[in-house]
Structures are given as structure tokens and as C-alpha cells.
Amino acid sequence: MDSRKIFSGPIDFLKSAPGLEFLPEPDFTEIAFAGRxxxxxxxxxxxxxxxxxxxxxxxxxxxxxxxxFFDVGNPPLFRIVDMPGYGFAKAPPATVKKWRYLVNDYLRGRQVLKRAFLLIDCRRGVGEVDRDIMKMMDEAAVSYRIVITKADKVKASELEKVKTAIIAEIAKHPAAFPEISVTSAEKKGGIDELRDAVLEAVST
Ligand SMILES: Nc1nc2c(ncn2[C@@H]2O[C@H](COP(=O)(O)OP(=O)(O)O)[C@@H](O)[C@H]2O)c(=O)[nH]1
Ligand SMILES: [Mg+2]
Structure with a gap:
């Protein structure tokens, strides 16, 4: 599969699911993106x-x-799932609880979910709220790959430190993929590699 071709082909918004009853039929492989x-x-x-x-x-x-949910390809080759963000400071407890139920149920019940990509801001590193979802994915046995974001925001030496810390951290997590991705959406860094990593996950 030529990843550049696939990602420049048709990609269409399918639907939003505020609850499990709104999930689309599990007809295609899903790749989820999560992060605070x-x-x-x-x-x-x-x-x-x-x-x-x-x-x-x-x-x-x-x-x-x-x-x-987004359909990639027409007919779809797979789906991208944009998961709700977490960890925002002023969220009322009821909102956090709703997030937990939705995300946990989706992670645990979704057979077609092949891999999650868990985004980590290079300036923040892995925080408690990230460990929370990592634990949920470990327990649900959902394979996940860490993706560093905003790599343009720090010096190369700083980036190396963050990578080393993350690699040490994921060694403790059974469902974490051993390699990580480094990206900058702003400077389009690591995007082709991330496309390849997504397609690799799709075909796993
Ligand atoms: N410098 C830099 N800023 C970024 C990058 N990606 C996102 N941002 C900024 O970070 C903020 C949050 O981005 P957004 O994509 O809305 O984050 P989301 O809440 O996770 O969907 C925005 O102000 C973006 O412009 C990046 O690669 N580099
Ligand atoms: Mg957003």
C-alpha cells in the first residue's frame, strides 16, 4: 500500500458517537487517536x-x-477514530466520568480496533492522565503506539531526553508498542513515517 496515495485519496467524516449506542457497525478496521x-x-x-x-x-x-469516525478510502480501507481529549483542568466530575465510561467501553468492546496512537506533547511528557488511559489500554489489551507531538517546540537535545524517558516508561506497559513516533504537525515532521505506522497497524 502506498501510504501517501491513500492519505491523499478520499477521507470522509462518517459520524460522531457521543455514546456506545451510536457507534457505526464494526465493518472495517479502526485506528484510534487519543491524547490529552x-x-x-x-x-x-x-x-x-x-x-x-x-x-x-x-x-x-x-x-x-x-x-x-472517518472513512479512509472509498470504499473504506479502514477508519480513523478521533477519541475525545482528556485531562483538561476545569472539567466537572460528571464529564470525566462520562469520558471514562465511553472510552473504556469502546476500548474493551471494539474487536475491529487494531491500534491506538497515543499522543504526548514533547514539552509535557507522560503525565498521570496519560498513564490512566495507558492502563485502560493495557487492561483492554489494545495495542498502542506513543506519538510525540509538537517536536518543533523543543531543542534536539531536549527531544532526545523526552524520547528516552518515554521509552523507559513504555517498557512497563504490556500493550505499548516498543517504538515511538516523533511528529510536528506545524513543520510536517514525521508525517510520512506516521502514515506508514498507521498502515502497518491496519495490516497487522
Ligand atoms: N508548535 C506547534 N504547535 C502545534 C502543533 N500541533 C498543534 N499545535 C498547536 O497546539 C494547539 C492545540 O492543537 P489542537 O490540534 O487543537 O489540539 P487538540 O486539542 O489535541 O485537538 C493549537 O494552538 C495548535 O496550533 C505542532 O506540531 N507544533
Ligand atoms: Mg481537537
Whole structure:
């Protein structure tokens, strides 16, 4: 599969699922993107799919508490799932609880989910809220790959430190993929490699 071709071909928003009853039929392989609010998830999905505004890059963190599904290819080869962001400071407990139920149920019950890509801002590293979802994925046996975002924001030496720390961290997590990706949506760094990593996950 030529990843550049696939990601410049048709990619269409399918639906939003604010609850499990709204999930699409599990007819295609799914690849999910997760990360704390403001990690750069919308920007990265837009860079990956080579279009602006597919995933809304919003400045109001935590507004979307939904799973968003996109068909890649027509007919679809697989689906991208934009998972709701987490870890925003002022979320009411009821919102956090709703997020946990939705994400946990999706992770545990979704046979077609092949891999999640868990985004980590290089300036923040892995935090408690990230460990929370890593644990959920470990327990659900959902394979996940760590993707560093906003790599343009730090010096190369700083980036190396963050990578080393993350690689040490994931060694403790059974479902974590041993390799990580480094990206900058802003400078389009690591995007082709991420496309390859997505297709590799699809064909696993
Ligand atoms: N410097 C830099 N800023 C980025 C990058 N990706 C996203 N941002 C910025 O980070 C903020 C949050 O991005 P967004 O994609 O909306 O994050 P989301 O909440 O995870 O969907 C926005 O102000 C983006 O412009 C990147 O690769 N480099
Ligand atoms: Mg977003």
C-alpha cells in the first residue's frame, strides 16, 4: 500500500458517537487517536490526512466528548477514530466520568480496533492522565503506539531526553508498542513515517 496515495485519496467524516449506542457497525478496521486536550490531535490528524479542518483544531479544550469516525478510502480501507481529549483542568466530575465510561467501553468492546496512537506533547511528557488511559489500554489489551507531538517546540537535545524517558516508561506497559513516533504537525515532521505506522497497524 502506498501510504501517501491513500492519505491523499478520499477521507470522509462518517459520524460522531457521543455514546456506545451510536457507534457505526464494526465493518472495517479502526485506528484510534487519543491524547490529552491541546496535545495537537486535531492538527496531527489534519496533517496526516493532508487536509485542513477534517478534525476540528479547536481552542476550546475538552469541548468534544465524542468518538469521531472517518472513512479512509472509498470504499473504506479502514477508519480513523478521533477519541475525545482528556485531562483538561476545569472539567466537572460528571464529564470525566462520562469520558471514562465511553472510552473504556469502546476500548474493551471494539474487536475491529487494531491500534491506538497515543499522543504526548514533547514539552509535557507522560503525565498521570496519560498513564490512566495507558492502563485502560493495557487492561483492554489494545495495542498502542506513543506519538510525540509538537517536536518543533523543543531543542534536539531536549527531544532526545523526552524520547528516552518515554521509552523507559513504555517498557512497563504490556500493550505499548516498543517504538515511538516523533511528529510536528506545524513543520510536517514525521508525517510520512506516521502514515506508514498507521498502515502497518491496519495490516497487522
Ligand atoms: N508548535 C506547534 N504547535 C502545534 C502543533 N500541533 C498543534 N499545535 C498547536 O497546539 C494547539 C492545540 O492543537 P489542537 O490540534 O487543537 O489540539 P487538540 O486539542 O489535541 O485537538 C493549537 O494552538 C495548535 O496550533 C505542532 O506540531 N507544533
Ligand atoms: Mg481537537
Amino acid at each position: 486536550s491541546n496535545v495537537g490531535k486535531s492538527s496531527l490528524i489534519n496533517a496526516l490526512t493532508n487536509r485542513n479542518g477534517l478534525a476540528r483544531a479547536s481552542n476550546t479544550p475538552g469541548r468534544t466528548q465524542e468518538l469521531n
